[in-house]
Amino acid sequence: MKEEQTDFNLEEAFKQLEKTVETLEREDISLEESFKAYKSGMELLKQCDKEIDRVEKRVLVLDEDGESHEF
Amino acid sequence: MQNVYTVGQINSYIKNMFVQDFLLQEVSVKGEISNCKYHSSGHIYFTLKDAKGIIACVLFAGNRKGLSFRLLEGMQVVVRGSIDVYERDGKYQMYAKTIRQDGEGALYERFERLKRELLERGMFAPEYKKPIPGFIRTLGVVTAPTGAAVRDIINIASRRNPYVQIVLYPAVVQGEEAAASIVRGIRMLEKRQVDVMIVGRGGGSIEDLWAFNEEIVAQAVFDCGVPVISAVGHETDTTIIDYVADLRAPTPSAAAELAVYDVALLEARLAGCGQTLNRQISAQLRLKRAEWKALEAKLKKNSPLGRIREKRSYLLSTEERIAAAMKNRILKERHRLALYIEQMKGLSPLDKLNQGYSYVSDEMGRTVTDVNRITVGEQLQIYVKNGTIYTSVTGKEFIDRKGKES
Numbered sequence: 369m370k371e372e373q374t375d376f377n378l379e380e381a382f383k384q385l386e387k388t389v390e391t392l393e394r395e396d397i398s399l400e401e402s403f404k405a406y407k408s409g410m411e412l413l414k415q416c417d418k419e420i421d422r423v424e425k426r427v428l429v430l431d432e433d434g435e436s437h438e439f
Numbered sequence: 440m441q442n443v444y445t446v447g448q449i450n451s452y453i454k455n456m457f458v459q460d461f462l463l464q465e466v467s468v469k470g471e472i473s474n475c476k477y478h479s480s481g482h483i484y485f486t487l488k489d490a491k492g493i494i495a496c497v498l499f500a501g502n503r504k505g506l507s508f509r510l511l512e513g514m515q516v517v518v519r520g521s522i523d524v525y526e527r528d529g530k531y532q533m534y535a536k537t538i539r540q541d542g543e544g545a546l547y548e549r550f551e552r553l554k555r556e557l558l559e560r561g562m563f564a565p566e567y568k569k570p571i572p573g574f575i576r577t578l579g580v581v582t583a584p585t586g587a588a589v590r591d592i593i594n595i596a597s598r599r600n601p602y603v604q605i606v607l608y609p610a611v612v613q614g615e616e617a618a619a620s621i622v623r624g625i626r627m628l629e630k631r632q633v634d635v636m637i638v639g640r641g642g643g644s645i646e647d648l649w650a651f652n653e654e655i656v657a658q659a660v661f662d663c664g665v666p667v668i669s670a671v672g673h674e675t676d677t678t679i680i681d682y683v684a685d686l687r688a689p690t691p692s693a694a695a696e697l698a699v700y701d702v703a704l705l706e707a708r709l710a711g712c713g714q715t716l717n718r719q720i721s722a723q724l725r726l727k728r729a730e731w732k733a734l735e736a737k738l739k740k741n742s743p744l745g746r747i748r749e750k751r752s753y754l755l756s757t758e759e760r761i762a763a764a765m766k767n768r769i770l771k772e773r774h775r776l777a778l779y780i781e782q783m784k785g786l787s788p789l790d791k792l793n794q795g796y797s798y799v800s801d802e803m804g805r806t807v808t809d810v811n812r813i814t815v816g817e818q819l820q821i822y823v824k825n826g827t828i829y830t831s832v833t834g835k836e837f838i839d840r841k842g843k844e845s
Contacts, residue, residue, distance in 0.1 A: 420706070
């Protein structure tokens with residue numbers, strides 16, 4: 369499954385967000401940099417949101433042949 | 440009169456009855472060990488007893504492989520063997536072939552043995568434990584398709600995150616087929632490439648949970664490429680796969696909580712991150728604006744416009760000073776002039792004329808001051824206060840005023 373997934377990873381994303389916020393918290397950062405950080409942070413958030421595949425799943429049951437049916 | 444038998448005859452008769460009895464040739468008896476003697480010959484003599492009675496037992500040295508533990512007083516065991524008569528003593532006793540610990544005791548022994556073995560093989564080693572991923576998309580479940588365990592897992596998993604796909608392998612979880620069924624389930628879900636797998640069942644007796652203590656199940660969990668969470672029975676139940684699994688959950692419900700992240704919490708966290716980002720960028724903007732303000736003030740202070748104004752006002756004041764000085768000067772000169780006018784007034788010939796004096800000039804307009812310079816008959820003009828008199832010289836007389844004066 370992991371290989372099939374995009375290389376996007378929520379845990380990584382949170383780490384990245386943390387870093388972005390830290391960057392933004394610095395006072396010596398230039399306005400351009402802060403905008404860049406903000407933009408990348410917001411994009412990351414949007415991506416995270418997209419990553420939560422909001423489709424309710426039904427339980428699948430595997431039979432002996434590896435076929436799945438709804439529970 | 441009845442027949443009379445010898446002791447030997449009667450004992451032989453009784454022995455024969457025992458030998459012909461089908462049940463007594465192969466029977467299992469359970470009881471408590473007492474009077475246990477390990478004889479130097481290798482035979483073991485002991486008595487099996489329970490509340491209602493006792494029976495003498497012997498385990499011959501040749502059958503020692505049927506005993507895998509040391510017999511201890513008071514131990515509950517199941518002895519399998521035959522019951523026969525010892526004619527010489529007129530006693531019957533049990534000839535044990537195998538002895539196992541009774542019920543839980545025996546299972547406990549197997550459990551401990553396998554646990555030790557797997558431990559020695561390194562199968563419990565922490566370096567083999569795979570981390571449980573924090574955010575999964577698919578959850579595999581190997582458990583019975585009915586019962587509280589599967590219900591709890593599905594309920595909790597879908598309550599926490601309805602967007603996680605659950606794939607259930609309906610396994611047989613107790614009885615003879617259980618171990619093989621569980622192993623099949625683990626392999627199929629691994630092939631299916633779920634992100635994490637829960638293997639377990641609800642609570643039960645140690646016999647009910649036994650499949651999870653089987654070596655093939657432990658091996659399958661160990662070999663599984665997908666992280667496995669074990670969830671067998673209740674908190675107090677520990678099975679072999681709990682040691683082998685990547686994570687041990689005390690119950691199936693707990694396993695579902697460990698495997699499936701709470702989507703509401705995640706969303707809250709994302710929202711929090713968004714707020715922080717917004718707050719930070721606002722703070723940055725405020726900061727930059729303040730910096731801008733400070734710079735603006737600084738710049739304004741040093742603006743050329745200010746300089747120009749300064750110069751202009753300097754110019755203006757200088758101009759005023761010049762004008763004032765000039766005015767002053769003119770005033771002064773004017774005073775001087777007035778003074779001269781006053782002085783001049785005193786010397787004016789007109790004034791003299793006013794006082795009754797007159798002024799005489801010849802025809803050329805030259806002032807006549809010397810009587811010797813004019814001739815009789817010459818035309819002269821006499822200027823008086825209010826006009827001119829034209830006259831001619833009728834006579835002249837020289838008077839030496841110098842001599843008179845001196």
